[in-house]
Amino acid sequence: MSIMKLSIGNPVQGDDFFDRKKELSIIWDRLKREHILMLAPRRIGKTSILEKLVADAAKHDFKVAQICRFARCQTELDCMQEIITALDQQQ
Numbered sequence: 001m002s003i004m005k006l007s008i009g010n011p012v013q014g015d016d017f018f019d020r021k022k023e024l025s026i027i028w029d030r031l032k033r034e035h036i037l038m039l040a041p042r043r044i045g046k047t048s049i050l051e052k053l054v055a056d057a058a059k060h061d062f063k064v065a066q067i068c069r070f071a072r073c074q075t076e077l078d079c080m081q082e083i084i085t086a087l088d089q090q091q
Helices: 021-031 046-060 076-089
Strands: none
Touching: 021 046
16 A cells, blocks of 8 residues: 655646546546536646546547646747647657
C-alpha cells in the first residue's frame, strides 16, 4: 500500500493523484462526442485531471497533443505563442 503525498498548489500524478473515477468516467464519455470545458477556481485540480487524461488517453483510443499552460501568459500573444510551441513539439 502506497501513501498519498499531500500536495497543495502543484499538479499531482501517479500515486499522489486521488483517482476521481466517477469524474474521469464522465469526462471520457463526453469526449467521445464533444469537447469539455473545465471551469473551476484555482487549486481545485484541473491540471491534475488533465494530466491523468493525457496519461490514460491511449487506453481510450485518443491521441494527445501537448498540454498548453496559460497561467504564465500575460497577453493574447503569449497564449498564441504557447499554442504554437506546443504544436511545434508534436512534429
